[in-house]
Amino acid sequence: MGIAVALALVVIGSVVFHFLSPWWWTPIASNWRYIDNTIIITFWITGAVFAAVVLFMAYCVFRFRHREGSRAAYEPENKRLEWWLAIGTGVGVAAMLAPGLVVWGQFVTVPKDAATVEIVGQQWQWSYRLPGADGRLGATDVAHVSPENPLGLDPKDPHGQDDIIIQGDQLHLQLEKPVRMLLRSLDVVHDFYVPEFRAKMDMIPGTVTYYWLTPTRTGTFEALCAELCSTGHSFMRGGVVVEPEGDYRAWLQQQKTFAQLQAPAKRQARN
Numbered sequence: 001m002g003i004a005v006a007l008a009l010v011v012i013g014s015v016v017f018h019f020l021s022p023w024w025w026t027p028i029a030s031n032w033r034y035i036d037n038t039i040i041i042t043f044w045i046t047g048a049v050f051a052a053v054v055l056f057m058a059y060c061v062f063r064f065r066h067r068e069g070s071r072a073a074y075e076p077e078n079k080r081l082e083w084w085l086a087i088g089t090g091v092g093v094a095a096m097l098a099p100g101l102v103v104w105g106q107f108v109t110v111p112k113d114a115a116t117v118e119i120v121g122q123q124w125q126w127s128y129r130l131p132g133a134d135g136r137l138g139a140t141d142v143a144h145v146s147p148e149n150p151l152g153l154d155p156k157d158p159h160g161q162d163d164i165i166i167q168g169d170q171l172h173l174q175l176e177k178p179v180r181m182l183l184r185s186l187d188v189v190h191d192f193y194v195p196e197f198r199a200k201m202d203m204i205p206g207t208v209t210y211y212w213l214t215p216t217r218t219g220t221f222e223a224l225c226a227e228l229c230s231t232g233h234s235f236m237r238g239g240v241v242v243e244p245e246g247d248y249r250a251w252l253q254q255q256k257t258f259a260q261l262q263a264p265a266k267r268q269a270r271n
């Protein structure tokens with residue numbers, strides 16, 4: 001009896017903790033409420049199954065407890081029950097996975113009017129690049145990486161000359177403007193993650209991954225690396241500032257292009 005009550009208390013305690021817990025998501029700052037919704041669906045399904053299984057255990061412990069003279073029935077197979085369990089599990093798993101497929105389709109279908117930002121991860125810092133006046137990012141290759149050209153832009157590609165290289169570890173984004181995030185890594189796998197955006201993706205060396213989002217709330221948010229990338233992983237932090245168009249343009253005005261940043265290096269090389 002004691003064990004049955006303890007099991008029931010575990011269920012009640014879990015449900016109460018879920019609703020009263022102070023550990024919930026930070027308030028969302030992007031359009032990806034769908035991602036919260038898929039997680040909530042998973043919570044409901046796994047929570048209901050957890051409660052049902054543990055309460056069933058409590059019932060069995062109580063109902064079939066040891067009594068003098070009673071004997072257990074031996075039933076090695078039950079086709080009907082197995083079918084029900086297989087179908088029920090299948091439906092539950094499908095209900096958890098199907099919404100994710102729909103959200104994934106939206107997550108990688110970038111709207112036509114989206115701006116572009118490139119985020120580059122390397123041990124252990126973030127760098128950012130924006131297309132310049134031509135609206136195109138220049139080609140890159142890790143072979144071009146040097147102290148003067150830390151992002152490895154191809155110096156011969158004309159599209160790269162006007163690219164804006166953000167100095168410092170804070171990226172600015174315009175409020176309510178969709179933005180395509182192009183993700184690149186110079187060494188190992190990283191993952192650019194702003195919890196308020198509910199959006200992240202691994203950055204794989206040798207390829208460019210992407211997703212998009214629309215920032216929906218102004219503020220300064222912390223960007224974290226969400227993929228263990230060796231000893232400095234926990235210090236791999238940056239920031240994202242979401243601001244209205246006017247402030248964003250003012251910030252953009254102060255940024256330097258690749259050509260401007262290369263000029264002093266070239267002058268030095270000539271001397």
Ligand SMILES: [Cu+2]
Binds near residue numbers: 122124189225236
């Ligand atoms: Cu990292």
